Amino acid sequence: MSAGADKTKDERPFWLAVVASPMTMRLACLGAIMLFWELAPRMEWVSPVMLSTLSSTVMIGFANIDVFLANLGVTLGSLLLALVIALGGGAVVGVLLGSIHPLRNTLLPIMSSIYAVPLVVIYPVFTAWVGIGVESKILFGGVYGFFPMLLATAAGIRTVDAQYMLAARSMGATRIQMIVHIMLPAALPSVISGVRIGGALTAIGVIVAEMMAATAGIGFLITQNRTMFNTAEVYFGVLLVVVLAGTIDWLISVSERRAADWYPQKVKAI
Amino acid sequence: MAGLSVVETEQTAGSAGAGLRVENVTHVFETGAESLMALKGVSLDVEAETFYGIVGPSGCGKSSLLLMMAGLLLPSEGRIAVGDKTVSKPLPEEIGVVFQESSLLPWKTARENVEFPLYLRGIDRRVRERAALEMLELVGLGEFANHRPHELSGGMKQRVAIARGFCQDPDILLMDEPFAALDEQTRMTLGDELLHLWDRNKKTVVFVTHSLTEAVYLCDKVAVMSARPGEILEIVDIDLPRPRTYDMMATEKFGRLRARIWELIRRTQQR
Amino acid sequence: MKNAERLLAQLAIVAAMFLFWEMAVRTGLANARIVPPPSEVLPRTIMMLGDPVVLHNLWITSAQVMLAFVLVAPIGVAIGLLLGESDYFGRAFKPFFFFVASVPKSVFLPVFILAFGIGFTQKVAFGMFQAIFVLVISAIAAAESVSPDYLKMARAYGASRRQLYIDIYLPAMLPVIVEGLRLGMIFNITGVLFAEMYVSRAGLGHLVSTWGMSFQMVNLFAGILLAASLSIAVNELLRWYENRVGAWRG
Numbered sequence: 001m002s003a004g005a006d007k008t009k010d011e012r013p014f015w016l017a018v019v020a021s022p023m024t025m026r027l028a029c030l031g032a033i034m035l036f037w038e039l040a041p042r043m044e045w046v047s048p049v050m051l052s053t054l055s056s057t058v059m060i061g062f063a064n065i066d067v068f069l070a071n072l073g074v075t076l077g078s079l080l081l082a083l084v085i086a087l088g089g090g091a092v093v094g095v096l097l098g099s100i101h102p103l104r105n106t107l108l109p110i111m112s113s114i115y116a117v118p119l120v121v122i123y124p125v126f127t128a129w130v131g132i133g134v135e136s137k138i139l140f141g142g143v144y145g146f147f148p149m150l151l152a153t154a155a156g157i158r159t160v161d162a163q164y165m166l167a168a169r170s171m172g173a174t175r176i177q178m179i180v181h182i183m184l185p186a187a188l189p190s191v192i193s194g195v196r197i198g199g200a201l202t203a204i205g206v207i208v209a210e211m212m213a214a215t216a217g218i219g220f221l222i223t224q225n226r227t228m229f230n231t232a233e234v235y236f237g238v239l240l241v242v243v244l245a246g247t248i249d250w251l252i253s254v255s256e257r258r259a260a261d262w263y264p265q266k267v268k269a270i
Numbered sequence: 271m272a273g274l275s276v277v278e279t280e281q282t283a284g285s286a287g288a289g290l291r292v293e294n295v296t297h298v299f300e301t302g303a304e305s306l307m308a309l310k311g312v313s314l315d316v317e318a319e320t321f322y323g324i325v326g327p328s329g330c331g332k333s334s335l336l337l338m339m340a341g342l343l344l345p346s347e348g349r350i351a352v353g354d355k356t357v358s359k360p361l362p363e364e365i366g367v368v369f370q371e372s373s374l375l376p377w378k379t380a381r382e383n384v385e386f387p388l389y390l391r392g393i394d395r396r397v398r399e400r401a402a403l404e405m406l407e408l409v410g411l412g413e414f415a416n417h418r419p420h421e422l423s424g425g426m427k428q429r430v431a432i433a434r435g436f437c438q439d440p441d442i443l444l445m446d447e448p449f450a451a452l453d454e455q456t457r458m459t460l461g462d463e464l465l466h467l468w469d470r471n472k473k474t475v476v477f478v479t480h481s482l483t484e485a486v487y488l489c490d491k492v493a494v495m496s497a498r499p500g501e502i503l504e505i506v507d508i509d510l511p512r513p514r515t516y517d518m519m520a521t522e523k524f525g526r527l528r529a530r531i532w533e534l535i536r537r538t539q540q541r
Numbered sequence: 542m543k544n545a546e547r548l549l550a551q552l553a554i555v556a557a558m559f560l561f562w563e564m565a566v567r568t569g570l571a572n573a574r575i576v577p578p579p580s581e582v583l584p585r586t587i588m589m590l591g592d593p594v595v596l597h598n599l600w601i602t603s604a605q606v607m608l609a610f611v612l613v614a615p616i617g618v619a620i621g622l623l624l625g626e627s628d629y630f631g632r633a634f635k636p637f638f639f640f641v642a643s644v645p646k647s648v649f650l651p652v653f654i655l656a657f658g659i660g661f662t663q664k665v666a667f668g669m670f671q672a673i674f675v676l677v678i679s680a681i682a683a684a685e686s687v688s689p690d691y692l693k694m695a696r697a698y699g700a701s702r703r704q705l706y707i708d709i710y711l712p713a714m715l716p717v718i719v720e721g722l723r724l725g726m727i728f729n730i731t732g733v734l735f736a737e738m739y740v741s742r743a744g745l746g747h748l749v750s751t752w753g754m755s756f757q758m759v760n761l762f763a764g765i766l767l768a769a770s771l772s773i774a775v776n777e778l779l780r781w782y783e784n785r786v787g788a789w790r791g
Contacts, residue, residue: 022632029634050656106550116776117769118731120738121746124753124761129575204645211650212738212750219648223739226651234651241648249643340697362699373694377712377789387698390708418789438698 061236085142090149098157137209144205152194156187326495609668621680671732679721716787
């Protein structure tokens with residue numbers, strides 16, 4: 001740290017540079033995890049009840065793939081309806097709270113405090129009210145994703161450049177026109193990140209609901225198999241959710257980056 | 271200037287009034303397979319207590335040159351020296367730097383920012399506090415000593431950054447486009463204040479700037495650099511009398527000097 | 542609006558919500574059998590604070606939450622700082638943490654039961670697992686938020702390595718790290734409560750779940766209110782600290 005010369009000419013041979021690259025390191029770790037997953041139960045380093053081998057997990061999973069897909073379908077159907085509640089409701093209330101001055105100063109802090117409440121504890125209320133069918137998990141997922149969507153939308157609306165608003169007003173824009181043409185587009189990057197976080201939380205809400213009390217769905221299936229000690233099915237279900245959620249999140253993040261490209265102020269911030 | 275003299279006693283004897291020599295400095299950026307020559311054979315002799323300007327087109331390596339003078343970057347070839355000491359790492363007792371206002375630490379108050387270089391050297395709290403307060407008074411921010419940067423305007427922040435450089439009290443003060451982020455009126459005022467400080471407290475100043483008017487108005491000599499790879503095209507003597515006043519800007523001589531520098535830069539940009 | 546005024550307005554809004562809730566039940570708008578009025582729920586919440594059974598379970602939950610937090614905070618922050626500061630480790634492992642942070646981690650709970658059984662250890666481990674990703678990611682953000690301008694300046698003024706850590710890195714990163722700790726705490730509490738509600742023999746989550754299944758609505762609402770107010774209190778405390786160390790952010 002004494003002198004500041006940053007001469008980073010790479011003098012290493014090519015093969016060493018490849019072996020020592022971060023990418024290789026990452027792949028090596030991934031390989032090690034998969035190897036451990038396969039060997040640990042096989043060699044009985046851990047009990048096969050705790051962990052099933054990678055190969056048997058995948059094989060048993062694909063042998064029952066129709067059951068998994070049917071339950072995944074139930075989950076995705078509930079998720080879709082829950083997303084309408086969470087994202088639609090969150091966006092509407094977010095625009096309201098973000099654009100009306102006295103409301104946002106008093107209500108927003110309350111909303112972000114509610115964000116801190118572990119919402120899992122209210123799930124029993126939903127089952128007591130509407131039973132353990134699809135309604136309760138749709139409602140619960142909807143509530144779970146509602147607040148982050150609301151906060152992100154309100155924050156996006158709040159940060160809209162006052163210059164844009166002034167310019168639009170000088171051109172005689174009505175309140176509705178201001179919302180549609182100025183506030184929403186300018187708030188879009190923030191709204192998209194709200195969709196991403198709110199969407200993820202809605203999915204968590206639906207799956208958590210299914211795990212605690214439900215009659216169908218991937219969360220239900222995983223829990224059912226756990227109570228029967230079908231270890232391989234449990235791991236396959238978890239793997240399925242992780243891969244699916246990871247893919248969806250990746251797709252959203254790609255579109256988010258696209259959106260950032262359209263928005264010069266966002267690019268500058270990076 | 272009592273605060274400053276307290277600090278001066280901490281300084282190594284015999285280093286007073288040092289100049290700075292840049293000897294045939296070349297700088298090459300290595301980025302993977304490519305290498306980019308930023309500076310080529312630059313030599314400067316900055317005499318003690320002169321106000322020395324460096325101007326040049328964007329990307330000519332003047333900021334790299336300044337970083338090397340500050341000991342934050344090593345030249346690929348050549349050397350930079352203060353007296354008989356080679357600058358190969360920061361020498362806070364001899365060389366100070368005034369950065370742009372964005373380098374003020376936002377979690378410290380104006381006073382804490384100004385005394386930061388003294389704090390780093392382990393100087394007694396009361397001594398450094400007094401020195402910092404006096405320095406802030408000198409730049410007209412006495413009553414803002416306990417404000418944090420986000421509570422100050424751009425011009426005020428830059429004054430704090432200048433006060434910090436002077437509070438460190440080195441013989442040589444390097445300034446990397448200190449006024450770049452400010453509007454023209456503020457720049458002019460700050461330029462005057464800087465000359466005033468320098469008058470009362472003679473130091474060797476190396477001043478990198480984009481503004482030709484600023485360079486002519488402030489400096490004794492202006493080194494004009496070429497586009498990349500940066501070379502010294504000419505060292506223009508600014509033989510205007512001191513103290514400098516605004517009406518000098520309207521003189522024919524001022525205009526001629528400014529036009530001469532512009533001519534050099536314009537030609538190297540077209541190349 | 543002044544802060545005190547705003548706080549007053551907020552209290553008024555919360556009071557109005559409780560009042561509306563009470564009136565809805567009184568007027569028969571809501572069925573009192575499934576929506577108990579606050580006039581019954583609030584006293585029950587207070588009573589719970591003197592109930593040895595509730596207190597015992599509350600203590601178990603708090604112990605799990607605190608132990609998980611104390612264990613996971615240094616680990617998560619250390620990993621995050623390593624990934625944020627080291628180019629090599631950052632490029633190797635950041636994608637992994639960003640990926641896992643984006644998937645629903647609750648679905649891993651059955652795996653923790655298979656691995657640790659049901660009990661204290663499993664709850665603590667699951668709380669840690671829920672919290673670690675947000676801790677790592679905010680510590681990465683904290684490390685990356687340190688402006689190179691500050692470092693250049695401090696080095697030019699001759700700062701030693703130690704001074705750089707104490708006087709530049711630490712104050713610059715602290716607000717972001719504390720924010721991460723706050724978010725990690727929320728996830729941690731949620732994780733422990735969820736684990737208790739899922740399968741457990743003790744804890745506040747276990748109580749709430751039992752009350753729900755046996756339709757003890759007043760107890761259920763009182764328990765929810767208790768869990769909610771405790772979490773809000775912890776969150777506000779950490780947020781207060783976050784604002785204090787980050788006041789300079791303006």
